[in-house]
Amino acid sequence: MIDRYTNPEMGAVWELQNQYQTWLEVEIAVDQAWANYGAIPQADVDAIRAKAHFNVDRIAEIEAQTHHDVVAFTRDLSESLGPEKRWIHFGLTSTDVVDTAQGLRLKQANQIIKKDLAAYLAQIKVMALKYKKTVMMGRTHGVQAEPTTFGLVVARYYEETLRNIQRFNISSKALETGKLSGAVGTFANIPMSVEEDAMAQLDLTPQPIASQVLPRDLHAAYINDIALIATGIENFATEIRGLQRSEIHEVEENFAAGQKGSSSMPHKRNPIGSENMTGLARVIRGHMQTAMDDITLWHERDISHSSAERIILPDTTILIDYMLQRFTGILSKLAVFPETMKANMHRTYGLIYSQRLLLKLIDKGLSREEAYDTIQPLTARSWDEHKMFKDLVEGDSKVTKILTQAEIDDAFDYHYHLRNVDKIFERIGLEES
Numbered sequence: 082m083i084d085r086y087t088n089p090e091m092g093a094v095w096e097l098q099n100q101y102q103t104w105l106e107v108e109i110a111v112d113q114a115w116a117n118y119g120a121i122p123q124a125d126v127d128a129i130r131a132k133a134h135f136n137v138d139r140i141a142e143i144e145a146q147t148h149h150d151v152v153a154f155t156r157d158l159s160e161s162l163g164p165e166k167r168w169i170h171f172g173l174t175s176t177d178v179v180d181t182a183q184g185l186r187l188k189q190a191n192q193i194i195k196k197d198l199a200a201y202l203a204q205i206k207v208m209a210l211k212y213k214k215t216v217m218m219g220r221t222h223g224v225q226a227e228p229t230t231f232g233l234v235v236a237r238y239y240e241e242t243l244r245n246i247q248r249f250n251i252s253s254k255a256l257e258t259g260k261l262s263g264a265v266g267t268f269a270n271i272p273m274s275v276e277e278d279a280m281a282q283l284d285l286t287p288q289p290i291a292s293q294v295l296p297r298d299l300h301a302a303y304i305n306d307i308a309l310i311a312t313g314i315e316n317f318a319t320e321i322r323g324l325q326r327s328e329i330h331e332v333e334e335n336f337a338a339g340q341k342g343s344s345s346m347p348h349k350r351n352p353i354g355s356e357n358m359t360g361l362a363r364v365i366r367g368h369m370q371t372a373m374d375d376i377t378l379w380h381e382r383d384i385s386h387s388s389a390e391r392i393i394l395p396d397t398t399i400l401i402d403y404m405l406q407r408f409t410g411i412l413s414k415l416a417v418f419p420e421t422m423k424a425n426m427h428r429t430y431g432l433i434y435s436q437r438l439l440l441k442l443i444d445k446g447l448s449r450e451e452a453y454d455t456i457q458p459l460t461a462r463s464w465d466e467h468k469m470f471k472d473l474v475e476g477d478s479k480v481t482k483i484l485t486q487a488e489i490d491d492a493f494d495y496h497y498h499l500r501n502v503d504k505i506f507e508r509i510g511l512e513e514s
Contacts, residue, residue: 082399086361091402094189095395101135103182104154106283109133111177111261111271112168114278125165133169134161151175172271174264176382180295181259183394184285187303190398191253197405198249198310202242204412205317209235209511213502216495217331217422218433223323225429227436228498231331231422233505238317240509245310252302259283260291265381293382297375304372304393307401308365314408315362318355321415325352331422335414354411361400368393426495430463431470437492438474438484445483455479 082092093099109130115121135157144153152175159166170178213232218225261276262268268276280287288295324331336342336350371393375386426433435456442452459477463470471493474480480489491497506512 082396086403087399088402088406091190091193091399094186094193095399097137099186099189100182101137101140101154103185104151104178105133105135105158106185107178107181107259107279108155108158108169110279110282111173111275112171113282114275115168115171117278118272118275121168121171125168128165129162129168132162132165133158149175151178172263172275173261174293176294177259177261177263181261181280181283181285184257184259184295185283187253187394187398188257188285190402191257193402194249194253194307194398194405197402197409198242198246201405201409202239202246204409205235205239205242206511208232208412208415209239209506210513212417212419213506214499215417215419215422216426216499217419218426225426225433227433228426228495230499230502231417231419233502234320236506236509236511238313238320239511241313241316242310243509245306245313248306249310252299252306255299256303257284258286258288258295258299260288260295262291264293266290266292292378292380294378294386297372297378297386300390300394301369301372301376304365304369304397307397308362308369311358311362311365311401311404314404315359318352318358318408318411321355321411322352322359325355329421329425331418331425333416333418334411335416354407358404358408361404365397365400368397430468431493432460432463434470434493435460437497438480438489441484441488441492442480447483 109126112121112126112129116123116126135154139160140150140153140157143156144150147153147156151170155170158169162169209232211232212235213230215231216228217231217234219227219229219234259280260266261271261279262273263270276287321332321334323329325333333350334352334354342348342351342353371389375389378386439449439452439456442455443449447455455477459473459480460470462468463473471489474489475486484492
């Protein structure tokens with residue numbers, strides 16, 4: 082991933098230095114497990130633990146000759162050891178080390194992502210509670226529909242994020258796994274107890290059954306759940322983009338001193354952060370397709386997945402880390418304009434109360450069809466002639482013969498639409514801490 086979207090902590094997880102470090106941790110854990118099993122001397126394991134080290138440049142030099150990264154790594158390790166080097170990679174195949182060490186790096190990445198998700202969820206909660214009763218227009222098809230609150234809008238993204246966290250917790254835990262079952266997964270050259278011992282040392286879960294590689298549906302589920310997180314961010318970001326349009330202008334991303342919105346138009350303040358979220362979510366969804374394709378491998382293993390995963394696993398985790406941190410920051414500084422929200426409710430001449438009026442006429446005994454046909458011509462006149470809908474209603478004898486002035490006034494009161502806000506918040510557990 083390019084530096085622009087790479088936070089240092091997550092970037093470090095995927096550096097070659099950490100890749101080889103986790104490979105070394107796996108090799109040492111396996112040797113310790115062999116010693117616990119009684120197959121190799123503990124003194125040799127102690128020597129390996131004390132002396133074994135690697136050099137990234139030397140590994141690259143050896144790999145240029147061997148064209149095999151794990152062989153290059155083990156040979157580099159051997160150069161730092163004495164006779165005990167014979168136990169390096171004992172009973173293992175390359176992917177035993179690579180996939181298990183990848184489980185370690187994914188575990189490191191998951192800890193960062195979970196921290197990001199907690200901060201993101203907390204920020205959404207703050208916003209939802211702050212704007213719980215801030216009335217605004219609800220829109221369907223981009224058109225004014227009926228009143229809602231900005232807090233309710235935000236609460237939807239809170240609940241969506243909770244679902245995304247729940248899914249991620251499951252798929253991320255499933256990928257904190259490894260396998261040490263050998264060339265085709267039969268444990269022919271390594272006992273199951275050695276695998277169990279080594280995995281316990283590494284704090285990973287042994288995969289119950291594998292081929293030469295871990296099953297890739299685990300990775301696909303993981304990427305899929307990250308793609309859902311990214312799309313959830315995009316969902317919220319799209320709301321901000323829509324509400325920041327000049328014609329609406331109910332919210333606005335922070336515009337820093339000295340910031341420029343356009344090279345040609347000095348007045349421009351654009352929702353560039355939210356647009357950035359949309360673009361990066363598209364990239365992650367593309368990785369989801371690749372992860373699905375990686376599930377299907379020939380027989381016990383091929384390496385068609387390997388080249389793809391060298392890209393999509395680092396890039397997906399790096400991008401979601403960046404997205405979560407940046408969008409949390411956008412939300413924390415988002416300007417919200419409650420008075421504009423309320424003022425925008427009058428832009429459609431009170432037509433937003435048409436359903437409330439319709440239901441009142443039905444309550445008074447009209448059929449739904451009669452009530453609808455009574456109201457719709459008035460809504461058309463209001464929109465076409467730019468007249469206040471309530472004035473037309475009050476001047477229509479068919480309506481006034483059925484409804485009193487107090488009942489008409491009540492139909493045009495936005496507070497009616499907000500009467501269940503508290504209950505909805507309680508229903509999703511969104512309450513003050």
